[in-house]
Amino acid sequence: MNFKNNETIYTQIADHVRKRIFAGGYARGERLPAIRDFAMFCQVNPNTIVRVYQELTEEGLIYTDSTLGKFVTSDAAFIERKKQAYVADKTKQFVASIKESGVTKGQFMELVGLVFDEKL
Amino acid sequence: MNFKNNETIYTQIADHVRKRIFAGGYARGERLPAIRDFAMFCQVNPNTIVRVYQELTEEGLIYTDSTLGKFVTSDAAFIERKKQAYVADKTKQFVASIKESGVTKGQFMELVGLVFDEKL
Amino acid sequence: MNFKNNETIYTQIADHVRKRIFAGGYARGERLPAIRDFAMFCQVNPNTIVRVYQELTEEGLIYTDSTLGKFVTSDAAFIERKKQAYVADKTKQFVASIKESGVTKGQFMELVGLVFDEKL
Amino acid sequence: MNFKNNETIYTQIADHVRKRIFAGGYARGERLPAIRDFAMFCQVNPNTIVRVYQELTEEGLIYTDSTLGKFVTSDAAFIERKKQAYVADKTKQFVASIKESGVTKGQFMELVGLVFDEKL
C-alpha cells in the first residue's frame, strides 16, 4: 500500500477495506485479517488498524466476535445499500468539485468513459 | 468556505483557487485577493493563505508583483494545459478508486451523468 | 551559527545544510538533525527549520520518513550533479558581480588563490 | 535592473553603484543620477534611492553638494583603497562559503578562470 500525504493513513486504509467489502473481496460473514497481520502487511502501527476497524464497526459493516476476531456483516442487503450510498456520495462530491474547473459535460463524460476502460 | 476535516485547509483553499482560475472565475492577468483579505474571508490565518499562494506560484499559475499583489498568469495556453492535466489526473484517481468498490461501467456512467446534471 | 542581516535566515541555514551534504558532512542516507533539535541548536523557531527542510526536499537532496525523521538521499550521483551545478552557478554569479568592480583577471586569480589557502 | 528576491533592493542597488564607482563608470568627482531619475530608471520608489545614497555617503564614496546633487568623491586613493577592501572582503566570504561544499583548489581555480573568461 502506498499512502497519500494529505489524508490520514487510517482513513485511507478504512476506505480500502470498505471498498473491498463492497466488491465482495471480503465476502459477507468472512473473517477479516488479524490486526497485527494487517498492520505488518501495511507497514503500519497496530493502533492504526485498531482505529480502522473501529470506524468500520461504527458503520455496521463489520462486527467483533471477541476472541475469534473481526467479521464482515452477513447482511447482504445492508452492504448493498451502503455501497450504493458510498458510490453516490463520492461521485457527487467528485463531480461537484470537478465542475468548479469549468469542464463541459460532453468532455467530461468522454473522459470518464475512457478512464474507466483504462484507455487513457 | 466550509472545510473538510480529513484534508488540510491549505490544500482545500489552493484547490478552490486553482479551479476558479481554470474556470476563468479569476481571469488571466487578474489580481487575486490580498492575503489578509482572503484570510479574513476564509476565517483563516494569513500564513495559511501565504502557503496557498506559494503553492500556486510554484505551479506557475500565479505570480507576485511585490507590493502590488498576486496575479493570475496571463499565459492562457498554460492555464488551459494545466486545466486539462488537472481534470484528467483527478478523474483517473477518482475512477480508479471507485472501481475498487465493484461498480459496473453502465451503472457508473449513468450515475455520473445524473449527478452532473444535478438530477440526483 | 551566526546569521547575516541582509539575507533570510532560512536560506542561510538551507545553504549551510546543502553544502554540508555536498561535502559529505551529512553522508548519503544519513539521518539529519530532528527539526526541534536543530532549531534549538540554531536558536531559531522550529518553523524556520521546517522551511529549510522543505526547500531541500523539493530539490531532492533529502526525503522524509514520517515519524523516523529526515534523511539525505542515497543517490550519490544525484548529489554530485547538484554539487557541480551549485558550485558552477554560485561561481558564475560571484565572478560576474565582482567583475563589475573593474578588477583584472590576474589580480583576481591571485587573490582567489591566496584566499583559498587562507594566506590572506 | 533585475532584482533578486532574497536580498533587499536597496542593498542591491547600492552594490551596483559602488562597483560602478570602483570601475570608474562613475568617475571621481562626477555627478550621480538625480534621485527621481534613478528611481524611474530602476522602477523603484525614490525613497529606496535615498537610502542607497545615504549608505554610500556614510562610506565616504559620495557626498552631497546641496542643491547641486550627489557627487563621487574626488579622492582617487580612497576609492582605490575601498575597492581593494571590497574585492578582498567579498572574495573571502565567497571562497569560505564555497569551500564548505568540499570543492578542491584545482577544480575551483580552473572553474573561476573559465568563468572569468566567460567560457562557461
Added chain:
DNA sequence: GTGGTCTAGACCACA
C-alpha cells in the same frame, strides 16, 4: 519522539 499544520501576531522592505 517524529514531522505537519495552523494560529495569533510582530516586524520588515517597498510603494
Added chain:
DNA sequence: GTGGTCTAGACCACA
C-alpha cells in the same frame, strides 16, 4: 496597503 519572514506555541497523526 502589499507581501515575506519569523516567533511562540498549540494540536494532530503516527510509531
